[in-house]
Amino acid sequence: MGMQLGYTMMTEQAGPKDLVSHVVGAEEAGFDFAVCSDHYFPWLDEMGHAPNAWVTLGAAAHATSRIDLMTYVTCPILRYRPAVVAQQAATLQLLADGRFTLGLGAGENLNEHVIGEGWPPVAVRHEMFAEAVHVIRELLSTDGYTTFHGDYYSVDGGRIWDRPEGGVPIGIAVSGERSVQLAGERADVLIATEPRAELVEGFDAAGGAGKPRVAQMPICHDADRDAAVKRAHELFRWFGLGWKVNADLPGTAGFAAASQFVREEDVAESIPCGDDVDAVIEGARAYADAGFTHLALVQIGGDQQRPYLEWAQQRLLPAWREAFGS
Secondary structure (H helix, E strand, C coil), rough: CCCCEEECCCCCCHHHHHHHHHHHHHHHHHCCCCEEEECCCCCCCCCCCCCCCCHHHHHHHCCCCCEEEECECCCCCCCCHHHHHHHHHHHHHHHCCCEEEECCCCCCCEEEEHHHHCCCCHHHHHHHHHHHHHHHHHHHCCCCCCEEEECCCCEEEEEECCCCEEEHHHHHHHHCCCHHHHHHHCCCEEECCCHHHHHHHHHHHHHHCCEEEEEEEEEEECCCCHHHHHHHHHHHHHHHHCCCHCCCCCCCCHHHCCCCCCCCCHHHHHCCCECCCHHHHHHHHHHHHHHHEEEEEEECCCHHHHHHHHHHHHHHHHHHHHHCCC
């Protein structure tokens, strides 16, 4: 089986009605699956949006019939409690008729600081995340009541009353050895943002062999390459900062300051810009070679989705099938 092509519902750059309309268009164009970011803030003020991902995905599940859906990713440690995430996931899976995967990650200060409880050190976040995954799995896998008292979370007689028979696959986002080990032991799906073969190899070694591996890659399609480069720089110059930085900055002003010296040519070197199908295929090949089975593309620009979907249907998808199968 080849590498499947995914569409990204990027909540940071479009409103909820547009996001649902776009994923319907992605299904019609032939994309295999769709992922949805789960943010309270955009990365930069210029992006301009941050609707609730779960409400939007519920509407998307109702508006589509074939395309698979995934949160990319939900942080269950502060803004959401794990018991609530389990209930949301079960409900969405019922609405999606089994097409939903719950993508989980340890989150970013950008989105979690809003509740005013502070941002824990990375080691503590990993402990909280592992415990949250345990709670979510327990609630989604039992018909009875769950009582749990851990170091960070408690569940007092929790039960998911509307629980899908097939359960909810859980994806775990990884960046280093600790998260890879957790994913291999507890995840149904590996989630990453970089084409690093060692992440896949570690996941397989820890128990994930044969399971899906999903990644994401930004592109900026436009018939005018200069316009594409300019838009990618305006909206996505933060992307190359790395997740150690991205996880800890508290707001859009911080991302603007951290990326102020990133040049347009720097962005153009790391993100395929324009309408060159071969450039996208070349970028995607690094993920296929690293062992990923699914790759979701991000089209930069909330108002540029329709021309992108038309181009993808007519030119990108045929080239993708030829290059990667699926």
